[in-house]
Amino acid sequence: MIKEEVAKSSLDAVLIKGGDFADIFAEERETTQISLEDGKIESFTSGIDTGAGLRVISADSTFFTYTESLKDESIMKSAAELAEAFKDRTPSSQEQRIISLKKSHPPVTHKVLVSPASVDRGKKADILKRADKEARTVSPHVKQVTVSLNDIIQRVSIVNSEGLFAQDVRVLTRLFVHVVAVKDDVTKTGYEAPGIAGGYELFDEEGPEGIARKAAERAITMLDAKPAPSGEMPVVLASGTSGVLFHEACGHGLEADAVRKGASVFAGKESRLIAAEIVSAADDPTAPNRWGSFSFDDEGTPAAMNVLIENGVMKSLMYDRLSAFQLKAKPTSNGRRQSFRFIPQPRMTNTFIMPGNDKKKDMFEGIEKGLYAVSLGGGEVNPATGDFVFGVTEGYLIENGQVKNPVEGAVLIGNGPRILLDIDRIAGDLKFDTGMCGKGGQSVPAGTGQPTMRIKRLTVGGTGS
């Protein structure tokens, strides 16, 4: 994708006016995006996106540009322009020359069984039609089904001024099924969106039918929902999609850039107890074919599992190269970027709470009034304060230790560090889910995982009493 000679001379050119570090991220991305609505495949899109991002870091300042052409002369030209922009701001430090590039060997590879490139268009289109058909058989109340299928083959080459040369191929496949159900005056929606860092083997285990059925059943269940209660109460979070709560409420605060700026509630808490002792958590891009997995991160750091919290004690942050350098730590394979058009940031890969020893059935015991959150619809957090908000897309009332009727419009609102301390039961049924995580205007695939667990008290906002 980028010739070794071009890479070396570009890096030299970038650093000619000074700087501590430079890198180039070259990328070729092929995508397919198919969407279906109203029972019809409405659009079938394929695309090619190529380019290279060039960066130079001097002390705490980053200067960045990109080119959408991978031609030798385009990369060289961008390198020269970057050196010029950079020159205006910071005086030169010592001169550097890149002697040689050393090819890195991937610590793990994620085997793709059925590459998107090997699946013909007709077969891809059939997957959407099958999902649509199945969702509509679930109930006569199903009124609209939207399905989209995305696959991506992303080839990257990363070179830097320390002589690193890493290559990776990331394949991502994801199906998104969204169902609208209507009964009398009530409209509800349900969705499912499984994805893997792999190909069309995504559908081996659970065909498009199974995925569609889940989405439809969620919408149908919610048709009978009553208004959610509001107030403070115990909340049981089901395994799987609730992992996004930890991701948002705690994970972002453990990203090193926020800590470096003093803008994280976890700043200065290393080796301290930040969670209940039953809580351990990790970030792991090595898990085979998991949604947020890869062989190298987007700065060429080999993928490695990173334990964040062990028995309640904070063990590590998540670093990219810059934040690791600033905080005198080692990069932890969390340097990720949306594409060559963006700079790397410390980002989660697959973040999860480790399984505990409690039984799922004991979760509800002793709860007079509480909420069982089965599916969360994503949320938002302020890493500086830890305050978060989450919409519950599928939730049930808990009364006297029993799971009762579904509830609508529930919002979980609380504070990340506080709920970490308030987790009082964790079951062994760890499950993962997929999402797209947004930060600093960039979106990357992120896996989240969690066993069923209970939070002693959390504020639930709803329209009921």
Add this chain to the structure above:
Amino acid sequence: MTELQRVAEYLVEKGKKRGADQAEVFIKSGEQTTVKVFRNEVELFTKAGSCGAGIRVFKDGKLGYAYSTMLERQALDNLVDAALENSGFSQADRYMGLPETVLSEKDTRATSLLAPGFDRISSAEKIDFATTMEKTALEADKAVILCEDTLYTDGKEHVLLLNSNGFSGEYVNGACFAYTSVLAGKNDDVMSGFAIRSGRAMTELDPLEIGAEAAQQAVMLLGAESVKPQRTTVVFDPVVFVEIMMSMSPAFSAEAVQKGRSFLAGHRGKQVAAGHVSIIDDGRMPGGLGTTPFDDEGVKTQQTTLIERGVLSGLLYNSYSARKDKARSTGNASRVSYKTPPGTSPTNLFIEPGATSKEDVIRDVSEGVYVISVQGLHAGVNAVTGQFSVGAGGMLIKDGLLDRPVREITIASTLPDLLKNITVIGDDLTFLSMGINIGSPTVAIEGIMVGGR
């Protein structure tokens, strides 16, 4: 003829030659600069240009789409082939096709919407702007600890659209936005404040105002606590209600209504909001960040009243949804980039302002909450079901005055109820563009469930 015009013509001709009934090319190129500062140093400086093309073909009523950043001859041929091949796998729909109307020369060569002086602003001035925002915030109050993120960004884009129905048009547009997020602390309590502005050029924005507002917000919220659950009146700051309208806006798309994924479906001509509420989309609003001469499939933009004195009187159409309803396109075809075929989106969407000042809106409330920030909009607002429940922060209102700060509260209602229960609309119409340019004044709404501890 420019290089990009040649590319577009080549693609359309090639598409027809290879068997497309209709072909359309959309090319967007541009240049963007982003500056981030932290502790008076440049944290990030980015400057780069980009360009890509998307081709939409129709064959036997079936849509095919392909895009690429590579615009050499061979890549263009592949692009046409891919789009045509893709069309073979979508399903025929008799409403599909290019818009029929061909605009006059003056509508399509209208050209530069760029604010005067846009190109003359230097990188150093942009860095100064961001630095000034940060400095203002840091010096605004002793309690301010730091500015977590301070960013200025601007971009210029050139849109070129050509189709086989004879449409050919292009324009140049520019926009910028700037924000800072501030942390303030006192006795172990840390709160954050945020202020953002958008405009057509840096010269329209005031770094002092942004910095001061973010700092003031963080400081004002110090010592905030939750409240007991209650049903009460909520006064929304304009920027907050802009965000809510942003989440609500997909419901105004005719396509969403036709497909039953809008809470407004079946309400055309009916009362959907309080009688003094009017909501308008205006694609030709002078100086609006969403103003363009034609939409993303070449239909002339226009002003469309969506809600007129509480009655749902209009919807947003592109050519597809218009054909379906035997209506005319309102010029609201829109694409996020050259990577997607057109969908529907507002241009400059706003609530018509009232005559009451913000102070008087608050003065009218004996008990309630003044909301200055909301969280969790993308999960908490559902434009299909009308569900609305989000987290919020702000100030309690007591006897018409701001009382103590509140945090960790939720506000819950439904979108239909929000619109119907608007009691007062302020005179302070404020626009903010985050992808879509939306404007709202201060708005007071009664009967909202406020949750807390």
